[in-house]
Amino acid sequence: MSDITVGAYLLRRLRELNIEHLFGVPGDYNLGFLDQVLDSPGQTWVGNCNELDAAYAADGYARLRGAAALVTTFGVGELSAVNGVAGSYAESVPVVAVTGMPATAVAAAGGWVHHTLMDGEYDHFGRMFAEVTVDRATLSAASAADLAAAPAQIDRVLRAMLRHSKPVHLNLPTDVVLARVPAPDGPLIAAGVEEATExxxxxxxxxxxxxxxxxxxxxxxxxxxxxxxxxxxxxxxxxxxxxxxxxxxxxxxxxxxxxxxxxxxxxxxxxxxxxxxxxxxxxxxxxxxxxxxxxxxxxxxxxxxxxxxxxxxxxxxxxxxxxxxxxxxxxxxxxxxxxxxxxxxGLPEPAGYGRPAGCGRPAEYGRSAGYGRPAGEAVTRTAAEPESLTQRQLWASIEAFLPPRSVFLAEQGTSFFGGQEVPLPADGRFVGQPMWGSIGYTLPAALGTQLAAPDRRSVLVIGDGSLQLTAQELGTMTRYGASPVIVVINNDGYTVERAIHGATASYNDIAAWDYTALPAAFGGGDRAVAVRAETPAQLADALALAARTPDKLVLIEAVLSRDDAPELLTALAGRFAAQNDYGA
Incomplete structure (x- = not known):
């Protein structure tokens, strides 16, 4: 049986799980593993701007591919990613978080090396990850027996990830990465290995x-x-x-x-x-x-x-x-x-069975104002209809635009409460984070979904406040050839929070950015295009442009009133306000 490195063993197992991209940020404790990623056939390193964004991107990737991998360095890197991993845990998304850590002997000696807490303890961060993972392992080269156990530990952890559909954590010391172990002698998941119900x-x-x-x-x-x-x-x-x-x-x-x-x-x-x-x-x-x-x-x-x-x-x-x-x-x-x-x-057919899809759309998203028109078709405005863009018009236009088989992402907040009611096209996918609800999640997640399924156009709707948390990943998208459509709702701050509490409070304000300048600022060049839409007709034109440019990242700044919100959000805000009991 041939020998391979521990790093190559892990990468081979990840390829079995259809993981062709690994997300993360380099640090000196993971560089040896990253060398092997670069040399691994059929796998691509995706360098993110920070570890939190990498965790979000891995989450989005896993939702389309069935699993994903995140690579960080010890301490500072892995702790930056832990919020994203926690979101994957809450939402049952299988992600393996790989941490490059100091060499076995350094950890055993309790050395006061950088990225530690300077107390000689090397399991602080692993214990933190234990709260948001279903299994973890620290590989070791302390003895021949420890090293020989590494393949079985890797397999056990990955199988736990798949069985429970939740994240797992692997500590990969620098001296273990290049150590040699036998190559896998069988598949990670053998046919029929999952026990059927008794x-x-x-x-x-x-x-x-x-x-x-x-x-x-x-x-x-x-x-x-x-x-x-x-x-x-x-x-x-x-x-x-x-x-x-x-x-x-x-x-x-x-x-x-x-x-x-x-x-x-x-x-x-x-x-x-x-x-x-x-x-x-x-x-x-x-x-x-x-x-x-x-x-x-x-x-x-x-x-x-x-x-x-x-x-x-x-x-x-x-x-x-x-x-x-x-x-x-x-x-x-x-x-x-x-x-x-x-x-x-022999169930009878219930009344109304078989009516057209979209029966659950909000009442305010009526067919007036071009609801369901072909993408790019001009909007005919009635005399009573305002020139400014409204939530109703926005979601009507998004529904009309969504291509077949597209991946529709809606950021938590205003975008999610509007987006969840938009009917999906045939074989469409939807990505949101309603249970963990970490704002900024969907922009890096859209990087993950677009790389996971390049044959499906990812279409993201995200609020301006959320975008400001993770906007730098626009540069990562164009760097790796991702071409999503990103609609930024510019409604001057945290409208979802204003609806719940603090309608005029300054803590719900944000800085006024020039959103259409962002793709160029982050290096998009001719791989990206950005436009601003303040009216229904301008939005229709912008989406028509997106349809004509499937190979480019298209950012559309949709300007809406700060007080305009989807009906569902307005209704739910009162419930959440009462639940939080902030008082008048």
Whole structure:
């Protein structure tokens, strides 16, 4: 059996996971590993402007590829990335965080070297990562036995990442990187290695489910983010095709089911949902939850209404039917079994089944003002319509523009609450961060999604306040040939925070930037174009330009009033204000 370096062993395993790009920032403790990244066939180093941005980019990449890798240096680098890794943990995104650390002997001696806390302790930062990862390992060259264990440690950690769909952490000392170990003698994940649900347990779950479905005339599937993370996109499509059932999604699971298919009722946000989504979820005789965690931000501040006695709830490795629990039932097995039950159930077609996609759009996004027109088609303004661009016009134009198979990213805040109601095109994807909600996330994430799926145009809508946190990654995008469309909502500050509290407070103000100057300032050159839109017609022209330039980064500064907000945000802001209890 041939020998390879530990670094090459890790890279080979990452290639098995379809990881072709590694994100991060160089530091002297990871440079030896980065040498091997540069020499690794089919893999590309993506140098970000800082480690937090690299973690965000890896998160976006993993949502399209199924896994991602982040590389930082010890202490200062890894701690800069920990917020991004925490977001991946909260949102169940599989990312391996690789930290280049001082040599084994240096750490064992407790040397007071740079990037440490000068106390001789080398596991401070690993313990911090333990809180936001599901497994971690510090590789060692202290003895031949320690080194021989490195491949098994790498494999164990990566398998934990895949099983739990959450981040993991590997400390890679400088002297371990080049040490030689046997090359892998088999695949990381062998066919059939994932244990199926114990047959008797699965049968009991399905028998109980069949009793709940018996006599049900209306069935609705409500999907969340775990359905996407655990590979249930295609199986859910098969389930929904097996019988005339309704489908809705939490905003966290938007895009996991086909929004153009018959029966799609929209995004469910508790009492703030549009009528079709609320009726489909709350009035169903049987509600099937698939990876749908009912968090405050996706349920309208816990305003959802599920009757436990009529609910089948599927989680990655457990399920319930009514109040009966079935720990150990795998989501994949449960979805497959329920598909068979529904195929045999003979459900009647519910009223309104098969109406056009987009039934869940907000009422204010009406067809007037060019809603759904072809991208670039001029907007005809009525006499009563204001010349200035409004939220209603913005989201109507975005819906009209989204190309088939595109990746639509919506930044947390104003952008997310408007974007979650925009119907996706055929085979579209949606990326947001409603549960962790770290502002600035989606700009680097768009770098990750565009590199992960270059055949899909990434379209990002982000607020001006959020953009200012991570704007420098515009330079990274053009450096690596990424060509997303970025719509910057310039509404003079943190409109989402103003809606919740401090409408006129100075802490919700931001500096006034020249947003159209940013691509050039960050080195975009002829690989980027930037325009400003203050009216519906100008926005239509800008999006038409974006459609004509698929090989360029296109930044559109959309100027809106600071007080104009999507209807959903306005409604939810009151709920969040009451929840925070700041008083008058």
């Amino acid at each position: 047959p008797a347990l699965l049968r009991a779950f399905l028998d109980d489910s069949a009793r709940l479905l018996d006599g049900a005339r209306t069935v609705t599937v409500l999907a969340g983010h775990e359905a996407e993370r655990y590979g249930q996109r295609e199986p859910l499509g098969e389930l929904l095709a097996a019988a005339p059932v309704r489908a809705a999604v939490f905003s966290s699971g938007k895009g996991v089911v086909d929004e153009t298919a018959p029966g799609f009722a929209g995004v469910y946000t508790g009492e703030f949902s549009q009528k079709a989504a609320r009726a489909a979820v709350e009035d169903a005789d049987c509600l099937i939850l698939v990876g749908a965690l009912a968090t405050d931000s996706v349920t309208g501040g816990f305003s959802h209404h599920f009757t436990a006695g009529r609910t089948i709830d599927l989680r990655p490795y457990g399920a319930s039917v009514g109040r009966a629990g079935y720990d150990g039932v795998r989501m994949a097995d449960a979805v497959a079994g329920l598909t068979g039950l529904l195929r045999e159930a």
